[in-house]
Amino acid sequence: MNIAKRIPIIFLVFIVTGLIFLPLAGTTWAEGVRAGATPVPPITASPVTFIKVIVEICLPALITVSIRNATKHKKMTPKTSS
């Protein structure tokens, strides 16, 4: 399949998958969320949010990389028999 065909197909799948979520609005779960919703305060300009975004991406990434490195290191270290 060539590029010209594949990209519209991916777009179409993207839109169709999106439409699947729309009926969620009519569920009892949605009603429950609406009933318990508090009024959303208006968005105020705060550049600090960028830091929050960076932390939210980097922290899980750092933890995962550390775990992977630790596991690799453990696998590579020869076991010492006692």
Added chain:
Amino acid sequence: MSVQNNEAGLVRKKDAALSQTKKISSTQINFLIDLAALVIFSLLAAPQATAISFHEWISFVFVPVFVIHIFLHWQWIAEITQRIFKKLPGNTRFNYIWDFLIYLLMILAFVSGVVISQVALPFIGIPIKVDPFWTSLHDTSANLLLIMLGIHLALHWDWIVSVYKRGFKRQAKEA
């Protein structure tokens, strides 16, 4: 005769070098698209810092970049989809499931974002009434996406580092 052989050898070497360059550059394009997707996503993930109109319009820029990102990895997606119920390395299976969850969450965040759009939809003449259900889904999916994206990056960290070292660092040295 020997001159002809030498020329043929040179042509072969040149072709090999060209194909090598082509191979590296396709990986670099991949890398640059991924980088663009990350930067755009980081920008749109902070509506408090960028204002809501920027947040909404840049989301529409992000969708094609996201689709291109999927397109560039289509070979891998198709291959693993065919083999998902067969024998596969654990990390490949985990990667596949993780990426699929990110895909679903990304669509959920996009759909819920469009439904509660305060700038883009009114701009094209569609008035909206903000539904707290979609607002809550949009916030939750967006926050979850950030964490999942971090783990997605970490899972591909070796590739990121190797492409950076192979491609961009070498180019910088040559320049």
